[in-house]
Structures are given as C-alpha cells and as structure tokens.
Amino acid sequence: MTLEVRGVEKEFPTRDGPLAALASTQLTVEDGEFICLVGPSGCGKTTLLYILAGLEPPTRGQVLVGGHPIAGPDPSRVLIFQEGALFPWLTAQGNVEFGLRMKGLPREERETRARGLLRTVHLESFERAWIHHLSGGMRQRVALARALAVDPAVLLLDEPFGALDALTRERLHQELQEVWLTTGKTMVFVTHNVREAVVLGDRVLVFSPRPGRIVAEHHIRLPRPRHAEDLATAEHAARIALSLRLGGEMAHGPTDRQP
Amino acid sequence: MAPRTGNPSLRPLTLPRERVAWLRRAGFFLGLVALWELLALLRVWPDYLFPAPTRVLESLVQGFRDGTFLIGIRGSLGRLAEGYLISTVIGLTLGLLMAQMRWVKDTFGLVVMGMQALPSICWLPLALLWFGLSPTAILFVVVMGSVLSIAQATEDGVRNTPPIYLRAARNLGARGWQLYPRVILPSALPSILTGMKLGWSFAWRSLMAGELLYTLPGLGALLSMGRELNDMSRVVAVMLVIVAVGLLTDQLLFGQVERRVRERWGLAGG
Numbered sequence: 001m002t003l004e005v006r007g008v009e010k011e012f013p014t015r016d017g018p019l020a021a022l023a024s025t026q027l028t029v030e031d032g033e034f035i036c037l038v039g040p041s042g043c044g045k046t047t048l049l050y051i052l053a054g055l056e057p058p059t060r061g062q063v064l065v066g067g068h069p070i071a072g073p074d075p076s077r078v079l080i081f082q083e084g085a086l087f088p089w090l091t092a093q094g095n096v097e098f099g100l101r102m103k104g105l106p107r108e109e110r111e112t113r114a115r116g117l118l119r120t121v122h123l124e125s126f127e128r129a130w131i132h133h134l135s136g137g138m139r140q141r142v143a144l145a146r147a148l149a150v151d152p153a154v155l156l157l158d159e160p161f162g163a164l165d166a167l168t169r170e171r172l173h174q175e176l177q178e179v180w181l182t183t184g185k186t187m188v189f190v191t192h193n194v195r196e197a198v199v200l201g202d203r204v205l206v207f208s209p210r211p212g213r214i215v216a217e218h219h220i221r222l223p224r225p226r227h228a229e230d231l232a233t234a235e236h237a238a239r240i241a242l243s244l245r246l247g248g249e250m251a252h253g254p255t256d257r258q259p
Numbered sequence: 260m261a262p263r264t265g266n267p268s269l270r271p272l273t274l275p276r277e278r279v280a281w282l283r284r285a286g287f288f289l290g291l292v293a294l295w296e297l298l299a300l301l302r303v304w305p306d307y308l309f310p311a312p313t314r315v316l317e318s319l320v321q322g323f324r325d326g327t328f329l330i331g332i333r334g335s336l337g338r339l340a341e342g343y344l345i346s347t348v349i350g351l352t353l354g355l356l357m358a359q360m361r362w363v364k365d366t367f368g369l370v371v372m373g374m375q376a377l378p379s380i381c382w383l384p385l386a387l388l389w390f391g392l393s394p395t396a397i398l399f400v401v402v403m404g405s406v407l408s409i410a411q412a413t414e415d416g417v418r419n420t421p422p423i424y425l426r427a428a429r430n431l432g433a434r435g436w437q438l439y440p441r442v443i444l445p446s447a448l449p450s451i452l453t454g455m456k457l458g459w460s461f462a463w464r465s466l467m468a469g470e471l472l473y474t475l476p477g478l479g480a481l482l483s484m485g486r487e488l489n490d491m492s493r494v495v496a497v498m499l500v501i502v503a504v505g506l507l508t509d510q511l512l513f514g515q516v517e518r519r520v521r522e523r524w525g526l527a528g529g
Contacts, residue, residue: 055426075432085427088524089445098441099431132525150431 001076001153001186003029003052007061010047020211021047024061027205027214031153034180034187036197038244039207045190048212049156052188053079065154075099075150080157084143086131092118092142093127099150117145121175137168144179154186161196170228173199177225194244195237199226206243216243310492318496327481328500334476335466336504338394342401343462350406350458351451354413368414371407379404379461380468387473397469404465405458412454416447449524456513463505478504 005027011018022044029035037045050056052063054073063070065077078099086095096114105113118124121141131139140160147155161169177200180187191197197204198220206216218240222232292312298304299311306314322328353371356363382403386396420443428442444451470479478501485494520526 053430055430073426073430075430077430079426079430081423081427083423085423087424087427087442087445089448098428098433101441102428102432102434102437130523132523146431
C-alpha cells in the first residue's frame with residue numbers, strides 16, 4: 001500500500017511554548033518500497049514513524065494510506081519499537097500470537113501461524129522461552145515475528161537493531177532483507193546508522209536536526225543482498241554522511257534562530 | 260536448546276554459599292534456645308515469668324494433642340480467609356477505579372491514603388457499635404486492615420503500565436476493554452502481588468489484634484486465655500504457633516507465585 005505524507009508537522013507543548021519536532025514533511029513511499037530515514041537523534045524521525053503508525057496525531061497535515069487518511073493505530077501498519085516492547089508475561093510464542101488473539105483467531109490456527117513465523121526468524125526451539133531469557137537479538141526477532149503475524153502491509157521499524165552487537169546486527173540485516181524480498185511489504189526503517197540505511201534501503205532520506213526536515217534523498221541501486229562491509233556500501237554511506245553533515249549546517253545557518 | 264527457568268550452570272556455584280547460610284542459621288537458633296534454657300535453669304527470673312523452652316514445648320505438644328490449638332488455627336484461618344477474600348475483591352476494584360478515573364483518585368484515593376495512618380484495630384470500637392458482639396465486627400477490622408494496601412498497590416501497578424506496552428498492544432489491534440485482561444493487569448501483576456502479600460500480613464495482624472480483644476474461637480483467644488490462666492509457657496507456645504501459621508500461609512500463598520512472577524517479569528531477585 002502506498003504511504004503518502006502530506007505536509008505533516010509536529011509540535012510538542014512545553015512550558016516555553018510549542019516545540020517544533022518535525023517541520024512540514026512531504027513524502028511518498030511506494031507499495032513494497034524499502035525506505036530508510038536517517039538523521040541526528042532528536043530530529044523527529046521517530047516522531048514521523050509514530051505518526052505513520054497512528055500512535056501520535058500530527059499537529060498539521062495528514063497521512064494517507066492507499067488514498068485514505070489514517071485514524072489511529074491499525075494492524076495494517078505495525079511498528080517495531082527500539083526496545084522490542086515484548087510482553088514479559090507471555091512466552092515468545094504468546095507474544096507472536098498476541099495480534100492473532102486480538103483478531104479472534106482460533107487457538108490452533110494461532111499456534112500454527114506463530115510457530116511458522118518463529119521458524120522464519122530462526123527461533124523454532126524457543127517457542128516456550130520467556131522474554132527475559134532471550135538475548136537482545138532474539139528479542140528483536142520475536143518482535144519481528146509478532147509484527148509479521150498480523151500480516152501488515154507496512155512495517156515501521158524504529159532503530160530496532162540499535163542496541164545489538166555488530167555481528168548480530170549484520171545477521172539481522174540479512175534476515176530482514178530476506179523477509180522483505182519474500183513478503184514484499186512496504187518498509188520504513190528509522191536509524192542514525194548510515195551504513196545500516198544503505199544496506200537496507202532502496203531510498204535513504206536524510207533529516208536535518210530538529211525541527212526535522214528532509215534535506216537529501218539518495219537512491220541506492222546496489223544489488224541485494226548487501227553487506228555493511230561491502231566497498232560499494234561504504235562509498236554510498238560516505239556520500240550520505242556528507243549530506244547529513246551539510247543538512248546540519250543548513251539547519252544551523254544564519255536564517256535559523258538557534259541559541 | 261530451550262532455556263529453562265533459572266540457569267542450571269550457575270546452580271552448583273551458589274549451593275555452598277546457601278549451605279553456609281543454613282548452617283549459620285541453625286547454629287544461631289540452637290545457640291538462642293540453649294541460652295534460653297540456661298537462663299531458665301539458672302532461675303534468673305521466676306518460672307512463671309520465664310518458662311524454659313522444654314516447658315514451652317510441653318505446652319505446644321499438649322495444645323495440639325488436646326485439639327485446642329487446631330480448633331484455634333481453624334477458627335482464625337477461616338476468618339482470615341473470609342476477610343481477605345472480601346478485601347481482595349474490594350481492593351482490586353477500588354484500585355482499578357482509582358487508576359482509571361481521576362475523580363475516584365481525587366476523592367476515594369485521598370481517603371485510602373489517609374486511612375493508612377490509622378492502625379486497623381482502631382476500627383474495633385466502631386465495628387462493635389455497628390455490628391455488636393459478632394464475628395462480623397472482627398471481619399470488618401480485618402477488611403479495613405488489608406483493603407487499603409491492596410487498593411493502593413493495584414492503583415500503582417495499573418497507573419505505571421509502561422506506555423510502550425499499550426502502544427504495542429493497540430498497534431497490534433487491541434481495543435478498549437481488551438487492554439485490561441491482556442495488557443494492563445498482567446503488566447501490573449508484580450505490583451498487585453506485592454500489595455496482596457502486604458494485605459495478607461496486615462489482615463493477619465488485624466485479626467490477631469481483634470481476637471485478643473474479643474473472644475471467639477481462635478489463636479488470639481487462646482493467647483488471652485493463657486494470660487488469664489497465668490500460664491506463660493502456653494502463651495509462648497501460642498505465639499510460636501501464630502508465627503508459624505503466619506509464615507507458612509505466606510509462603511504457601513505467595514512464595515512460589517512471587518518468585519516466578521519476579522523472574523518472568525525480569526525484576527531483581529528473580
């Protein structure tokens with residue numbers, strides 16, 4: 001499903017008046033496209049993701065999904081949180097089944113689908129494991145399986161691999177690419193790691209510091225699967241890193257009222 | 260390999276330390292009893308004020324043999340169970356309402372906070388006037404003793420549901436009331452359990468206080484009977500029974516559950 005962001009802005013109320021987190025943003029994500037949003041922390045990219053998920057209303061503008069404006073959260077657009085946000089009172093399998101239970105699916109169907117998805121993320125023997133007994137990488141795999149369970153058209157990922165070690169992150173990059181290639185879901189991936197963005201994205205959008213604005217757009221036409229240590233990946237990453245720096249300078253230019 | 264509860268590879272390492280702790284405890288209590296016996300033998304205080312542990316043991320055995328202790332335990336536990344059940348139902352409901360409705364928090368919440376400054380036994384005169392010399396009066400005291408901590412903990416737990424759980428659940432299709440059984444209550448469970456445990460011990464204390472002041476077949480009544488008979492060894496024996504029943508019920512009801520929940524929720528000491 002096509003995602004259209006039309007003039008979306010976000011302000012947060014503070015004691016000193018409204019704080020602009022996200023400047024007016026235009027963006028179209030094609031059906032089945034993998035886009036990455038990069039930018040310095042606090043630039044509003046996560047805010048945009050929450051708005052896309054319907055978990056946060058925009059101050060101005062609107063988001064259209066398949067031509068219809070969104071109204072609140074919906075299982076057709078699932079957000080994977082930075083820390084996974086898995087439920088500790090459920091097992092890995094219970095977590096994956098959560099969305100299916102909300103849909104009212106019968107027990108057997110739930111179990112079959114959850115088991116299949118845990119196999120997809122290579123956790124077939126951890127069905128009965130409690131969340132706190134799993135490593136960080138395993139938790140994000142469960143989170144991915146839980147999101148895939150409700151078969152969303154759009155997956156929104158908020159720095160899901162930010163807290164993982166390099167090796168685990170690399171492996172999850174491969175797995176996520178596989179999932180994307182086999183399911184063809186639309187992916188919006190937020191990260192501050194430029195190389196990660198190049199490995200995963202068809203398109204990388206660069207945000208300026210707060211209030212966030214898209215300052216550059218890079219199409220990545222490298223063959224898949226890509227790896228973080230590939231030379232071509234590194235070259236692209238260097239170029240994007242440059243535009244990230246320039247974006248910072250633009251935002252801090254003389255016309256901007258920054259302290 | 261599927262992880263099991265606990266870490267089996269760590270267990271052999273922690274065992275010797277545990278054994279040391281047990282030995283230390285056993286030594287301490289043996290020493291304490293020996294000292295007690297010695298002081299009793301030296302007749303530092305008269306026998307009717309300071310009975311030897313052997314005398315207390317005799318009273319204990321006799322109390323159990325003639326059935327009075329069992330009748331007392333049964334009476335007290337029955338009353339405790341009844342009062343605690345009422346407390347739990349009221350406490351959970353009140354706690355939920357306080358967490359969800361601002362006006363309930365602003366009104367009832369204030370009462371709950373304030374009433375915690377009142378030792379529950381202070382409700383007895385009021386209860387006696389309201390309900391007369393009846394078991395209901397004691398029940399009322401027990402409920403007043405434990406309901407507040409359960410309500411407070413429930414409110415705390417529900418109010419502190421991590422917003423990220425709610426977001427994730429709503430994103431996965433959970434709506435309105437579904438959030439209660441599926442997210443809010445499970446997330447609040449550790450806090451609710453703590454409150455229920457606290458409530459249980461408050462109920463137990465309130466019950467003993469109530470029974471001491473008011474004669475009903477129960478452990479408190481046995482205690483005051485011992486005093487009336489000037490039978491110190493019996494008084495101490497009943498006190499030991501009260502400690503044992505209190506510890507045992509607490510362990511039986513909460514020991515396992517609390518450990519498992521703390522471990523699963525990833526809380527310290529799991």
